[in-house]
Amino acid sequence: MAPRQLGPLVLALGGAAAVLGSVLFILWKTYFGSGRERRWDRGEAWWGAEPARLPQWDEWDPEDEEEEEEPALEELEQREVLVLGLDGSGKSTFLRVLSGKPPLEGHIPTWGFNSVRLPTKDFEVDLLEIGGSQNLRFYWKEFVNEVDVLVFMVDSADRLRLPWARQELHKLLDKDPDLPVVVVANKQVRAMGGWLKPVELLAW
Ligand SMILES: Nc1nc2c(ncn2[C@@H]2O[C@H](COP(=O)(O)OP(=O)(O)OP(=O)(O)O)[C@@H](O)[C@H]2O)c(=O)[nH]1
Numbered sequence: 001m002a003p004r005q006l007g008p009l010v011l012a013l014g015g016a017a018a019v020l021g022s023v024l025f026i027l028w029k030t031y032f033g034s035g036r037e038r039r040w041d042r043g044e045a046w047w048g049a050e051p052a053r054l055p056q057w058d059e060w061d062p063e064d065e066e067e068e069e070e071p072a073l074e075e076l077e078q079r080e081v082l083v084l085g086l087d088g089s090g091k092s093t094f095l096r097v098l099s100g101k102p103p104l105e106g107h108i109p110t111w112g113f114n115s116v117r118l119p120t121k122d123f124e125v126d127l128l129e130i131g132g133s134q135n136l137r138f139y140w141k142e143f144v145n146e147v148d149v150l151v152f153m154v155d156s157a158d159r160l161r162l163p164w165a166r167q168e169l170h171k172l173l174d175k176d177p178d179l180p181v182v183v184v185a186n187k188q189v190r191a192m193g194g195w196l197k198p199v200e201l202l203a204w
């Protein structure tokens with residue numbers, strides 16, 4: 001029997017998914033520039049650095065190199081944090097609460113990006129959520145190499161979907177095994193009970 005032709009609907013859906021992925025990636029690049037590639041290592045510290053201005057040939061003086069001053073810290077310090085997790089795990093709420101806003105009552109799915117910038121004493125932190133619905137999870141892995149830290153949000157009360165959450169986390173770690181990860185056991189205070197405590201989540 002001849003293979004079935006792909007229907008126009010399937011093709012349209014595939015095209016739409018590809019376009020969405022490209023748009024997400026372009027937005028990311030526009031927002032964060034070239035991400036971790038901007039950093040350079042200097043002992044224990046790692047900063048996003050402005051490119052240095054090289055002297056013209058006729059103003060070159062080898063002694064200048066020794067006199068160069070350390071770059072100002074306030075120009076350099078920046079951290080990028082990716083916040084991922086299954087749909088409804090609480091990523092948007094987490095970002096809202098961190099930026100001092102009250103949590104929303106219902107679940108309004110994030111269809112793309114959601115971000116906040118938090119100035120701290122020593123550096124500026126950009127937190128970026130990518131929606132957790134199934135069609136967006138495919139794109140998560142494209143972003144893990146671009147950030148400094150991954151926050152992985154888990155709905156501790158959603159025991160049924162814990163294996164999915166774990167599978168998605170492992171896929172991300174396969175992509176970048178050295179990425180620092182914080183797993184948040186969210187939704188600990190639920191009237192119905194039955195949630196996983198953080199220690200249980202560690203063992204799971
Ligand atoms: N009880 C309780 N509810 C929470 C908590 N965090 C989030 N929620 C609720 O969970 C629902 C989903 O939260 P969101 O923050 O929108 O989830 P999300 O991970 O951003 O979901 P997507 O954008 O679809 O990936 C909302 O109704 C929140 O009010 C929490 O710590 N405790």
Ligand SMILES: [Mg+2]
Nearest residue numbers: 091092109110
């Ligand atoms: Mg969201």
